[in-house]
Amino acid sequence: MPARRHRSRTYKKKQVRTPGGRVARHYKEKRKGGAVCALCGRPLGGVPRISGGRIGSLPRSSRKPNRPFAGYFCVACSRRVLLEKVRA
Numbered sequence: 001m002p003a004r005r006h007r008s009r010t011y012k013k014k015q016v017r018t019p020g021g022r023v024a025r026h027y028k029e030k031r032k033g034g035a036v037c038a039l040c041g042r043p044l045g046g047v048p049r050i051s052g053g054r055i056g057s058l059p060r061s062s063r064k065p066n067r068p069f070a071g072y073f074c075v076a077c078s079r080r081v082l083l084e085k086v087r088a
Helices: 075-087
Strands: 011-017 023-029
Touching: none
Parallel strands: none
Antiparallel strands: 011 023
């Protein structure tokens, strides 16, 4: 029985043949997907890709760019949303 933390789909499982001849299962944490824009789905620039989703361990100044809607919309979409808000 694997350890409790390995009993989820968070880990990739790989069968490995050991030098002794038996087959063991190795667990490796999956690489997390990067942050994407909520409107167009493009990857967000300036938002780091942290393994395990531990972005809170970074200093606040390096988590996302310093502009409105940063970390949620890409540059083009945030510009479009701001223009719509100003015009309305």
